[in-house]
Amino acid sequence: MIDPKYLRDEKDLNEIKVRLAQRNYDLDTGLLLSLEEKRKSFQSRTQELQSQRNAFSKQIGQAKRNGEDASAAMAEVAKVGEELDEVKKQQDEVLAEISKIAYTIPNLPDASVPVGKDDSFNVEQRRWGEPRKFDFEVKDHVALGEAIGGLDFDSARKVTGSRFVFMKGDIARLHRALGQFMLDLHTQQQGYTEICVPYLVNSDSLYGTGQLPKFELDLFHTLLTATGDEEGVQRRYSLIPTAEVPLTNLVRGELLQEKDLPIKITALTPCFRSEAGSAGRDTRGLIRMHQFDKVEMVQIVHPEKSWEALESLTANAEEVLQKLGLPYRVVALSTGDMGFSSAKTYDLEVWVPAQNTYREISSCSNCTDFQARRMGARVKLAGGKNVLVHTLNGSGVAVGRCLVAVMENYQNADGSITIPEVLRPYMGGQEKIEVPAKSGK
């Protein structure tokens, strides 16, 4: 949530309307202003009436204790109570309407973010590595994986549905090696603490990091069939779309001490995304799946330190690709291409030879106080003041897509795949994944 103070006054509203328009969000300032006016008048009246009621109640209490007759005051207060119920009801409606809007407003883009309506306005920051020149025709990871017998999309379609996969043998092991390597890098060399998190979360957590209420349809939900509240409304748990959700929500509702910061945590988890809107894109291969593994890094930092933290977080993710020898570039997302909670995002795009292009493999964001405000995550500063923390998250990196990059960039003419050196310790020293000899002929 952005600071609700910005939603109160016309000057602020017009200012953030411009900045939100850069993110393709149309802020209805007229509606907010009229709601705000109503809120104020209802609230003043409510408080006035409550104050009257409290005064009467005090009188009544006093009278009763002295054994006097209180019926006159009780008759007065009945009238106050009636109006109070009425005004309170209207006030609650207005408040609900305002907060409904407030929860769907994205974070304000930082001034340094390139302005533009879509990804064509993203600005490349730097490149690392040189895409390899192949002296044979490159195969994509699907062809490589099927020849090796390591990627089985057909069985996944049978067992579950489209956009799932079975990995087998050396490919499954390579996939596992990648995740282990990334986790070890973050924990042993970059100062992150490894966390093993729940893969199902409640809706408060999803509100906290910003997936709800707007992105309901991008998530998989499970129903808790045995429970329901008075109106029969069922609770549910949802599968995490990223470990950012459980990791960041660790500090939800917490008051941290300044000495606890920064908190740097990481987790390797499966991620589940329904992405109902993106059917038809990247239908072939591992690029866009309903389930994929990802190593996620999260930092909870002092509000004045988040911008330097974004740079170091991004560098932490880059190091994964550097150690793997995978060419990539870093792109600053434009205002129109950023995620809901982010004030600034760098994407890491890895070279994918078969597509002859760079594809997103990591996204590193500074969410400033946007998630912290939703979560109620604060820190007590020296001097005793409580302020919202800043939260950051970044993939370090998407394991499935990284597997694609390794397979395609390290492929050989015969369809075998050379295992990058840093992964060999995780594969019992194995150097190559071979195409099995055709049997039965």
Add this chain to the structure above:
RNA sequence: GGUGAGGUGGCUGAGUGGCUGAAAGCGCAUGACUCGAAAUCAUGUUUAGAGCUUGCUCUAACGUGGGUUCAAAUCCCACCCUCACCGCCA
């Protein structure tokens, strides 16, 4: 899954209908003392909103939501969660 107990501020913990936004202790902050520190003493120490004479006044919040009442931390209902014991289980 069964039975019982319970959820109060940064923490521990009192409070069973009104004078309790909340005792007491701890912690923390500021000041005094000190060369400095410890100890000691004094003062202060939740958040959000409204108003104005900017320091004060008012309102709300005691797991969450609803209800009873002139008045709810306190009574009632539902839900969530925690602890203990039993059962079941990888």
